Amino acid sequence: MATKEEIIARAKAAVLDFDDEAAEEVAQEALDAGINVIEIIENGFSAALGNVGERFESGELFLPHLIAASDAMGAGMKVLAPAVEGKIKGEKIAKVVLGTIEGDIHSIGKDIVAAMLKIAGFEVIDLGRDVPIDKYLSAAKENSADVVGSSALMTTTMVNQIKLEEALNEAGIRGQVKTMVGGAPVTQTWADEIGADIYAENARDAVSQLKGIFAK
Amino acid sequence: MATEYMTRMGDGRRVFMTREDILADIEAGVAEGADSAEVPALSEEEIEHLLEIVCAKERIVTVEPGNEIVMSQDGGAISIDSEHTSGVPSGRILATLMYERGFCMDSIDFGHTDYSFKPVKPLISVECQQMRWVQEAVTVPVLYGAMPNMGLYYTPDGPYENPGDLMKAFKIQEARESIEKSADHLTRDIIWIVQKMMKSGGADGINFDTTGAAGDGDFFAALRAVEFLRKEFPEMYIEMGMAGESMLGIHGELEYKGKAVAGLWPHKQVELAAEAGANVFGPAVNTNTTRSFAWNLARAVTIVKEASKVSPIPVHVNMGNGVGGVPMFELPTLDALSRANKAMVELAHVDGI
Numbered sequence: 001m002a003t004k005e006e007i008i009a010r011a012k013a014a015v016l017d018f019d020d021e022a023a024e025e026v027a028q029e030a031l032d033a034g035i036n037v038i039e040i041i042e043n044g045f046s047a048a049l050g051n052v053g054e055r056f057e058s059g060e061l062f063l064p065h066l067i068a069a070s071d072a073m074g075a076g077m078k079v080l081a082p083a084v085e086g087k088i089k090g091e092k093i094a095k096v097v098l099g100t101i102e103g104d105i106h107s108i109g110k111d112i113v114a115a116m117l118k119i120a121g122f123e124v125i126d127l128g129r130d131v132p133i134d135k136y137l138s139a140a141k142e143n144s145a146d147v148v149g150s151s152a153l154m155t156t157t158m159v160n161q162i163k164l165e166e167a168l169n170e171a172g173i174r175g176q177v178k179t180m181v182g183g184a185p186v187t188q189t190w191a192d193e194i195g196a197d198i199y200a201e202n203a204r205d206a207v208s209q210l211k212g213i214f215a216k
Numbered sequence: 217m218a219t220e221y222m223t224r225m226g227d228g229r230r231v232f233m234t235r236e237d238i239l240a241d242i243e244a245g246v247a248e249g250a251d252s253a254e255v256p257a258l259s260e261e262e263i264e265h266l267l268e269i270v271c272a273k274e275r276i277v278t279v280e281p282g283n284e285i286v287m288s289q290d291g292g293a294i295s296i297d298s299e300h301t302s303g304v305p306s307g308r309i310l311a312t313l314m315y316e317r318g319f320c321m322d323s324i325d326f327g328h329t330d331y332s333f334k335p336v337k338p339l340i341s342v343e344c345q346q347m348r349w350v351q352e353a354v355t356v357p358v359l360y361g362a363m364p365n366m367g368l369y370y371t372p373d374g375p376y377e378n379p380g381d382l383m384k385a386f387k388i389q390e391a392r393e394s395i396e397k398s399a400d401h402l403t404r405d406i407i408w409i410v411q412k413m414m415k416s417g418g419a420d421g422i423n424f425d426t427t428g429a430a431g432d433g434d435f436f437a438a439l440r441a442v443e444f445l446r447k448e449f450p451e452m453y454i455e456m457g458m459a460g461e462s463m464l465g466i467h468g469e470l471e472y473k474g475k476a477v478a479g480l481w482p483h484k485q486v487e488l489a490a491e492a493g494a495n496v497f498g499p500a501v502n503t504n505t506t507r508s509f510a511w512n513l514a515r516a517v518t519i520v521k522e523a524s525k526v527s528p529i530p531v532h533v534n535m536g537n538g539v540g541g542v543p544m545f546e547l548p549t550l551d552a553l554s555r556a557n558k559a560m561v562e563l564a565h566v567d568g569i
Binding site (some may be wrong): 018058060061062063064065067068069070105 | 252383385388390392462464465466467468469477479506
């Protein structure tokens with residue numbers, strides 16, 4: 001049987017090779033071998049995606065490679081999803097309504113944040129991608145959310161994060177929730193500019209910041 | 217109080233900077249250009265020379281007699297009457313004469329007002345007729361000019377599905393196939409148009425303007441067209457001007473003669489252009505509007521210098537609105553433009569502009 005290190009190395013290789021099938025296979029093998037899903041996600045899939053991101057930034061790789069790597073990771077994450085759910089037990093730290101902002105269909109970053117938050121003990125209401133502003137509002141109200149998080153991968157869609165802030169204000173619930181923004185073009189400056197409470201640079205940062213606010 | 221020099225930001229805004237601040241920006245621009253393009257940095261002597269050019273007291277600077285270079289005009293001879301530039305209602309043929317007799321250009325590119333290959337197809341007879349008239353009136357070489365502009369082959373403007381839309385839906389393979397089909401179509405169109413223009417219009421050659429604007433597929437299609445045309449017209453004059461400094465990898469894995477097209481910087485782009493059969497290469501280095509003119513020019517000179525050094529064909533650098541260190545402004549200011557031109561001649565050793 002393959003060792004944990006070998007399986008993690010293969011998880012990385014699957015994303016670096018943009019290989020969906022290999023990502024699914026190694027994810028299943030990790031589950032069968034009883035390896036902690038957090039280690040596979042963090043040290044395998046996420047580490048490889050980070051590497052692809054760095055090579056994209058340096059001009060060595062291009063947008064198709066970035067999307068193909070995200071796709072491979074998404075395939076592996078689907079296999080791991082039930083195990084991620086199974087790890088969530090006991091009282092939840094806080095309720096997080098999460099989605100990719102209206103007009104934007106990029107979901108992998110948001111999916112990773114959702115998975116990591118669930119693992120960390122948060123209740124996550126995942127609204128999916130291309131989420132209309134009204135849907136955020138109704139989900140926040142119906143679930144008495146503590147956090148409303150939005151992700152954007154494009155400069156053309158990140159402007160909708162302003163609309164979300166305005167809509168929460170108009171609905172009279174802005175004071176009851178913390179807003180969190182993230183995504184490739186999003187920065188702390190942008191978060192400050194639009195009045196968002198939290199800027200999360202990545203999934204780990206999102207967990208760390210929300211734990212800092214809500215964990216007792 | 218330290219003396220301050222009037223200079224520009226990358227958007228053309230006038231700013232006053234000390235010599236020390238200008239030097240710091242030049243050094244930072246050189247370092248950034250060398251790092252991004254992976255080319256050698258300028259020497260201390262070259263940086264000092266660039267500093268003298270930027271800090272010159274004169275409003276307009278130029279080269280010493282004997283160091284003049286060739287000037288090849290592009291833009292389809294529409295820059296004179298375009299409302300975005302001069303706004304002089306002249307028409308194309310009159311504008312071409314102005315370029316030759318007023319501005320002393322050594323070669324001129326003549327093109328359709330849309331300035332892309334694709335829309336020329338239904339107008340080819342008119343374009344050939346106009347080219348014949350121009351050839352009768354003008355002495356210097358007149359090239360037919362157009363942009364490959366492969367974006368016109370994607371929906372909603374063309375027959376092939378937009379790779380941007382396909383990639384958003386994670387359809388990478390389909391996106392790449394769409395790019396490949398568009399590139400094949402574009403290559404065919406360019407060849408057909410240039411054949412007509414050479415045989416019926418009597419053009420001296422062809423100027424590919426803003427090559428690569430739609431990414432690596434755009435460059436790939438143009439290179440194949442150049443290769444074909446060079447074989448059919450061994451004596452024709454082919455100029456290949458670029459759209460930007462780094463070839464954007466929309467496809468990411470296209471290869472021309474075994475070399476990956478995406479991610480190439482000017483000193484690598486020129487190798488492929490020459491191999492395909494171009495006579496002249498026009499590198500383009502983009503201007504950053506939030507940085508100073510000194511930073512932008514230092515960066516552009518660093519990148520273009522290496523392209524000039526390695527190129528087996530003449531290099532005519534693109535200098536103007538937002539390229540070559542020149543501020544991004546429809547009618548660039550003479551103080552910045554003349555300094556940028558002088559620096560490109562004396563430090564980047566270009567053959568033409």
